[in-house]
């Protein structure tokens with residue numbers, strides 16, 4: 468599956484100097500990467516490009532939001548995103564040198580797909596623990612997960628209902 472928008476940078480036809488491009492990123496870029504736990508991805512990526520003789524310097528400015536599910540309560544969670552990344556493209560024959568921020572392209576290349584990079588920068592910009600702010604989780608779900616089993620155990624004088632046992636496992 469292909470993303471809805473093209474993120475191809477046709478740098479060969481650009482004059483030396485500074486350029487700026489604005490891209491929209493939506494869920495289709497994530498789906499193209501086989502990632503389905505985010506929907507309603509809505510980000511704007513401004514690419515500041517400086518083209519030099521044998522080098523491209525790209526600054527990505529990413530703002531927007533993605534929607535996923537809360538790790539704590541499982542309800543919809545919108546994450547605001549504001550992040551920046553830098554990428555340097557060098558034109559050279561093959562090189563053993565590797566770096567997250569530098570890539571090498573053959574001098575015969577004329578364009579570069581920026582979609583993969585944008586996807587990675589957005590993923591890196593997201594928090595690893597994705598939960599609602601304190602007190603903002605669905606209270607029904609929290610009660611179900613945290614309080615119900617213990618109360619029920621007390622009331623039933625330690626005669627455990629197998630359903631609560633299953634819940635306890637889930638909680639741990």
Ligand SMILES: [Zn+2]
Nearest residue numbers: 537540599604
């Ligand atoms: Zn939550």
